[in-house]
Amino acid sequence: MIWIKNATMLNQKEEYMPIELLIKQETIQAIGEDLAALSSATDEIIDAHGAFVTPGLIDVHVHLREPGFSYKETIKSGTMAAARGGFTTICAMPNVQPAPDTAEKMNALQAKITQDAVVKVKQYAPLTMDLRSDTLTNQTDLLAAGAFAFTNDGVGVQTAGTMYLAMKEAAKNQTVVVAHTEDDSLLFGGVMHEGTRNKELGLPGILNVTEASQIARDVLLSEATGAHYHVCHVSTKESVRVIRDAKRAGINVTAEVSPHHLLLTENDIPTDSSIYKMNPPLRGEEDRQALLDGLLDGTIDLIATDHAPHSQAEKAGGMVGSPFGIVGSETAFSLLYTYLVETGIVTLAQLIDWMAYKPAKVFQLAGGTLGIGQKADLAFFDLTTTKKIRAEEFLSLASNTPFIGWAVKGTTTMTFVDGKLVYQEG
Structure with a gap:
């Protein structure tokens, strides 16, 4: 003992x-x-x-990069980073190579997780084959192989019909559709938020509506199919408004926000540096405040890091041509405690709720609370x-x-x- x-x-x-x-x-x-x-x-x-002491934190959005990109991160290093951040359960995105889009590939990935992980890992499966196609994966087989939920994170599902059919399957299988919301036709080559700072730096911007318009589409598809729809890394005031309205209408939608979108805005970007390049990008102050308000009123359910490791070489240049993403597993709790709790914006109990209890509740995971027998x-x-x-x-x-x-x-x-x-x- x-x-x-x-x-x-x-x-x-x-x-x-x-x-x-x-x-x-x-x-x-x-x-x-x-x-x-x-x-x-x-x-x-x-x-x-x-x-x-808190219940082990739960992060429903991480990128472990293995297989295919182990120079960025491995299952072992990524789960060690999670443990250092106080996370005991993490949920790994499927944008690896090969993507776990069949039961055979999922079984192989699960075996590697069992071998190397130092915290509990729940593995997402893709909604469509290789994430970018319109061919649905076999959800029944993937769930039997241990899939946690379904997402094409990293790319938005561009075709409404594909998302509708995927949601119908998810509703039948009583699983969750988790969405990176981004309409490619509204990207226009953007690398940071379309606001004031991108113009000062001479960089193409990403519109708020690139994200929010796809959420608006998807909440209606969720209503039509009865599927549980979860929105990744919400970043705009318009997105918060759409999700709030959908919840008021009784649609089964939940949402997450990442620490960097709660703490930084476009105005914190000092130069054309890829260290500040993430997807979705750092938005305006009105957006940041809307995210905080959304957390506080329950529109946004939980906090997730979107831990997205890249090599130093990949992130050595400017925004154009470099990959999107920042790491977050090791810094999330300390940053939010220091700059939201210590400053009196939220309480410590609320922070624990968003980082432990709510992720467990939304995704029906074990943990999230402290109790005898747990x-x-x-x-x-x-x-x-x-x-x-x-x-x-x-x-x-x-x-x-x-x-x-x-x-x-x-x-x-x-x-x-x-x-x-x-x-x-x-």
Whole structure:
């Protein structure tokens, strides 16, 4: 049995309280202020040194890059990065090579995950063959092979009829359609937000309507088919409005937002640097505020990182010609705690809700709460010490993020998966 002493957590009044935990095998056996009477001389004792304990965080949107792009990230390095960020369950996107669009390919990928992952990995399957075609995958076979849900993340489903048929299948199979929403006909070669900063830098912009118009299409298709439709990385005020209206109409739609869209805008982009190139792009201040408002009023359900590693060489130049995406697994909680909780914009309880409880609830996953008898998926955070985000400390193979050098509190000190210590600071 593992006896974790000297931790803290929130009570029902959202006040900090001292706490101890007993873990036996894979489960939480006891939670209390003094567990000495339940302990034994043979217990392994771990001093949490005052760290704040939460349910293991859940990230429903990561890119592990393997197979096909292991120079960017591997299943092992990506899951180690997740553990360092306090995540105990992550959901991996299928835009790898080969894409897991058949049961055979899915089985092979699942075997690699079982071999290499240090946290729990749920694997998405594509909606269509090779993600870019209009030929539907066999959802029944892929679910039997362990598929978590279905998405063509990285590219929007361009044909409404294809999305309609995919949603009909998903409704029949009681699974989730997860959408990267982007109308290619409205891209016009854009590499950053169409606003003021792109004009100052002389770069082609990406319209807000590129994202929002496809969400508007898809929520109506969701209503017509009865499918659960989940929107990836919402970034615009128009998208928030469409999702809010759809929820009011009773449509089964959920949505996520990424940390960088909550913390940065186009005006934070200093130069033509690909470190700030992500899809969807950093938007305007009105969009950022709409995302925060959407989180607070329940229009947006949860936070997901969209961890998207790339090599230094790929990100060495400007925006044109470089790939979209930034890493986020190792910095998400600390950034949001420092710049949203510490500043009084949201509460710590809300942040945990969006990063643990809500992902579990929306996708019907185990975890997301702390309780006796539950799996011991736990994360511990130092909420008092200020540290700088340093690329050389990353466990990911990549460090493509504009947050290098930012000062943060809330760094992870320990992460447990099924009662096993998978990450410890230092």
